[in-house]
Amino acid sequence: MPITVLLVDDEPLVRAGLRAVLEAQPDIEVAGEAADGAAVIPLVRQLRPDVVAMDVRMPLMDGIEATRAVLRTVDDPPKILVVTTFENDEYVYEALRAGADGFLLKRARPAEIVHAVRLVAEGESLLFPAAVRSLAAEYGNSAARTAMERAALTEREAAVLRLMARGLSNSEIAAQLFVGTETVKTHVSAVLAKLGARDRTQAVIAAYESGFVAPA
Amino acid sequence: MPITVLLVDDEPLVRAGLRAVLEAQPDIEVAGEAADGAAVIPLVRQLRPDVVAMDVRMPLMDGIEATRAVLRTVDDPPKILVVTTFENDEYVYEALRAGADGFLLKRARPAEIVHAVRLVAEGESLLFPAAVRSLAAEYGNSAARTAMERAALTEREAAVLRLMARGLSNSEIAAQLFVGTETVKTHVSAVLAKLGARDRTQAVIAAYESGFVAPA
């Protein structure tokens, strides 16, 4: 029998995208959709999906509260796959602490999305960002890796570095993280100091060389 | 004949969503997709779409620059529909100033999305407030590679880019190549223009993503 999935996202476009990607698979079936966390519980009770693909950032009730609510009030709850746009979204960590089984980046390729759904359906839990990071680091060169490990970046600094490595300016990073540009500058300075980099270009190079971010 | 649309968004999920929504209409046809602004111009020339649905926030070349580039370099250009998550996204206003014909919120309902495409295709421009979102780069993004291939850097420009990708400043590159810093600046500007990069950091990212330089 197919894996049944409930899609929860406030953007119809994202729901349509997930539906298109998942329904192309013979073993996966989209059982229903919801536009907000508040609608999830009755739908889960009614449809009893195997997996809930849940956006973290939603109006009214976000993915964290919705995750908690589902796990608390439903017997034999579905696996919860948290969907997010940003790496290192602190909402994701909260959702994982709340009991979600894995997370999924919206920029993932269709094949990766399908893979993630199958994995959580089978009871595997997807790697935490930290695990992914250390895994990736094993493939980097050891000098850069140890530099990066010694760096011991905070969550916020790591998030800023990731966005730097995507070519974003300080003000763009600020918009992404919902903070002021002065705050971003503080984090950027901390990253540069910890990595021994003179400017953001050198920091991005270090990120690539250490495997902190990976090319194609 | 159907309205042909080119989708430009860095998130595969959003592209899939737009495609699903638009292709459900008999009079609309998705001619192609691109993950980054840098890939838009050749695709527009090749496919000659009626409408380009373009995300504003993209790595390497954002929707604003891409809009400018298309309008400047293509004869009989397509209508450009800017796609965004946030209302009041200053990027959207910039894109409209750059010559975009309308904008569209990602959280719009499918019917509204279809309506917007039909309207701009007919030559109407729509300017009601709304928004979308999206960001992030597709791993293994072919846009960077093709951008690099199309770039056709001269020997000198390639040499400068290699040194940029080692973290050298303009004056250090100048010393390394035994030329003046003004000369280096000229080459750097040429590299940025050819790669569609906004600054040296984005150029270095493109160099890594395209395999022009490889991590250790």
Add this chain to the structure above:
DNA sequence: TGACGGTTCCCCCTCACGGGGGAGACGGTC
């Protein structure tokens, strides 16, 4: 209670960066 690290934001300051021009020298091609 107090210390501390992390996050947020503010000030002032300097300067390398990158865009906009222009220009001369060289070598090929038509």
Add this chain to the structure above:
DNA sequence: GACCGTCTCCCCCGTGAGGGGGAACCGTCA
């Protein structure tokens, strides 16, 4: 000869980046 691309260098100019301070809030932990 005229033309074009490449490489070299020059000017002015605005701004984003980054350093050096300081400060407030919060949770943790001793």
